[in-house]
Amino acid sequence: MSFTTVTITRDYDLADGTDPAGTVSFTPTAPMVNGTTVVAAKVTERLNVDGLLTIELAANTDPATLPAGVTYLVEEDIGGARRSYYVEIPHDQGAALDLSTLASVGVAPAITFPAKVIVEAPLSLTDPRVACTLDGTGDESAKVATAIALLPAAGGHIYHPPGTLRTGAISFDRPVRWEGAGDQASTIQAASGFTGSLVTITSAAAFSRISDVQIGGGGSALKLIVVAAPRIRLDHLHLTGQSGSSGAAIHYNGVDSTNSSHAGQLSDVRILSCGGYGIWLQGFSYDNEFTNLWIGSCNVGVRYENTNGFFTNTHVWGCTGNGMELRGGNHLLQGCYIETNGGSGLNLFNAPRVRISNCNIWKNQGSGVNVDTSDRVSVADCLIYDNGGNGVSGANSLYGQVTGCTMYDDTGSAQTQDRPVVTTGTSDSWVITSNVIRTADHATGGNSLVGASNVSANNIT
Secondary structure, three states, X not given: OOOOEEEEEEEOOOOXXXXXXXXXXXXXXXXXXXXXXXOOOOEEEEOOOOOEEEEEEEOOOOOOOEOOOOOEEEEEEEOOEEEEEEEOOOOOOOOEEEHHHOOEOOOOOOOOOOOOOOOOOOEEOOOOOOOXXXXXXXXXXXXHHHHHHHOOOOOEEEEEOOEXXXXXXXXXXXXXXXXXXXXXXXXXXXXXXXXXXXXXXXXXXXXXXXXXXXXXXXXXXXXXXXXXXXXXXXXXXXXXXXXXXXXXXXXXXXXXXXXXXXXXXXXXXEEEOOOOEEEEEOOXXXXXXXEEEEEEOOOEEEEEOOXXXXXXXXXEXXXXXXXXXEOOOOOXXXXXXXXXXXXXXXEEEOOOOOEEEOOEEEOOOOOOEEEEOOOOOEEEOOEEEOOOOOOEEEEOOXXXXXXXXXXXXXXXXXXXXXXXXXXXXXXXXOEEEOOEOOHHHOOOOOOEOOOOOOEEEOOEO
């Protein structure tokens, strides 16, 4: 007589119903003899892709098998969970048996399979569930809405592969991280004739981020990005082609103190050739930070109508109107380059306690820094020259400070900077010290100050 061969199977599933990977080993507890010999060696079988075990083994209950009572040690390693136990493989219950139906011999520790760990990758716009073509034709805004709806309610990550997404209005109704392959590889382009707001980050989408894409208005879109949520990050973007003087490439506009657009961060952004504002900040848009900003050939580079804007390494040039318009207080500007704009370089109105330091401000058609009804403004360590008005003009403003600056008119230019510092109206109590502001270097002459309590000392005049 010889051994009866039995096919042992089992379909394994994890706790969440998915199919695990793993192995199952069988080792006879002693060599078995029944005409032939089955050695006491481990045999291991790997589960297939569906989590199914299939292995052929010799039954250990054939009547002539010696010694009697041999069992199999079963060792499972399923999805990282391990257990071992003993079974008998009967010869008279069928040619194929499910491992889970075999009687255990000895203690079989309970097994708990861990839930499968899934690491979510970004949802690509070309995922079959979204199916954007990115060929620059048509209007794929409905597909984008599908992509956003596929994200968890708490938000998620969308990847914009290389290509042009032609679209109408896009709205983030949850936190979205929109990431392209680079601002010259991935483009969001307004559909033909689209005149609305292209991308809107609603108040429900705080902590959203847009990066590494180019956004084009096609010469018709009124706004390219609208921010109505706090703590938004915009970085490594190129924006162009916004249309209309009442719009903006980027428009921060919070609804109220609860649904604000404050505490955002914008870095490494280029804005070019927009008919309105490069960046426009309106209601409840305080405490925003801007680093490495480059704005050229817009109507106005930046207009900030709230408080506490922080600008570092900002370059604004060639705008039709003012370079930067500040309409609220407590702004800090450091290391900025404001040049060749059609109005003033910096235009302040109702903007007290603004500090401007280490900036180059030159060849603007109006004054370099125009201060109106803005007390306690400080201009320090700046190079201000060849502007069409004065270096610094202060109207109806108290306690201004101009320290450590160099101002002059470039005689080789057709444009003339009239005076270093001029104050008018109710201005008084200005401190002007440690500047290089030579009268001979200006077209009209030296400082012209109103008020009885000004201090002008230690200047090279």
